[in-house]
Amino acid sequence: MKKRNPLLTTLFWILISLLTLFPIYWLFVISVKPAVQLFSTPDILVSNPYWGNYVEVLGNRLIRSYMVNSLVISTGNAVLCTVLGFFTCYALSRFNLRAKESIFFWTITNRMAPPAVFLLPLFLLMTQVYRIGDFTLLDTRIGMILVYCTFNLPFAIWTLRPTIDAIPRELDEAAYVDGASPWKVITEIVFPLCRPGLAVTLILTWVFAWNEYLLAATLTNFDARTLTTGLSEYVTTTGTEWGIMATISVFTLIPALIVFGLVQKHIVAGLTFGAVKG
């Protein structure tokens, strides 16, 4: 293999990174500009940042509660989807179930639905059908966690399936011969081997849930309102408060960054993966 010039490699990655970062940087630039400056000539660098938007957003109690809702909903949903997706893939991969390939394909069709018209049936089901006494799923965190499964669970199943299929069955079978229970095989043998796939699935389902807008805007009013719907409150008929919107957007990035940072190293852990198979 040719030896590459390390300087060129670094330059290449710096260029790619600048392209990637620019829109995010621009978001930050907008968030530190007072409204009047937004419509003047755009400058790439900010000379004297204005922190008024940050003061306003941080002082807003509602936005803090939206933040908590978003965190609870997306974490709950990501964990639920990753675990259920893992179980589903294990069942589809290791058992001779009837119509299992059809079931596999059917799961993904749930993600294909154009969202706009599904808002109303979900609203009706959640207010009138899925209820116990006075408790309805509408505007609850658990309700949103379940609704987000419609697009995240198929995603988890489809990203995990190749990973689990790639793990040799001989490993499970050897463990069964040694007298391990199915639960032990699943949690102690297959699960650790899937770590890179699980990490990717967890990150991405979390992000999809964190960023969802249309469903959250319709199916929550107050108690379970998420950060993305909080954004839309600044788009009004008299004009959009871009500065505040950008500031909230910056805040939505921070938790996502932390989650990414935490889970990313597990993707790298997969690099030793090939050795296990030996």
Place this chain on the structure above:
Amino acid sequence: MQSNKLGWILLAPTLVILFFFGVLPFLYVVFVSFHQWNPFAASPEMIFNGAENFRRIVFDSAFLNSLGVTVAFVIFAVLSELVIGYLLAQAFMREFPGKSIFRTIHTLPLIMAPIIVGSVWKLMTTPSIGIIPHYLDEWFGITMNIGTSAPAAFLTIVIMDIWHWTPLVTLTLIAALVSLPRDPFEQAQIDGANKAQTFWHITLPMITPALVATVFIRLMDALRTVDEVWMLTGGGPGSSTRFLGVHIFKEVFPKTNYGYGSTISVIVLYLTIVVCWLLYVSMLAPRKNRKG
């Protein structure tokens, strides 16, 4: 081998959740698609009109136009994302200084919500206040106006989509590439295979399942995209970026044409399933034959 009962127990929660939140709403939409209905009107009754909605859709030029625009968008965006995403994933497979930092930076667009992405790109590209048209004009003398030029608006959305979603492809492909066994590659090197041969005969067949999964996710998300486009162009100028997701949204909300909107959704869902099924069968079948 364990009994199949355990398999069904593991599947059950998924099936139950998807039935209650996926299948039941879908059945409702199918039911509504045979009606004329405006739930927001003073007299919100459903009027059964048989297959009238379905007859109408075949001759509906707005729908057909939207379908064409969507297909063009999906082809441009998803193909570019696949190629760029794969090349970057391969580039991340080797060691270089600062790799983990660059990988983290590369995945950042993913964590931005579609409506935020739409807003930022709107602010960057709106004529007179956006930085991109400003410098295109100042440095190259190019006028870019996404408010009036259909190609500019379309291209901006394609670039925005590539910027936003290539990291997803890169990430899933990295996960697939790191879990490949090493032996076939070592064997190929011993046998003197060149890079192209190694790619076509070893890498590609082995990552096909992950690739299919990724193509599917991107394909179906691109087909139903609403938030980003809504924020950036609102479907305009004219109907040049009025993708199916946006088209249905406009039919249902501003026009409150719920029955007909449901019909379009059912048709779009049906077309998506058929396309995905064909892709799935054609991409996976040769591989299975080879195995057998």
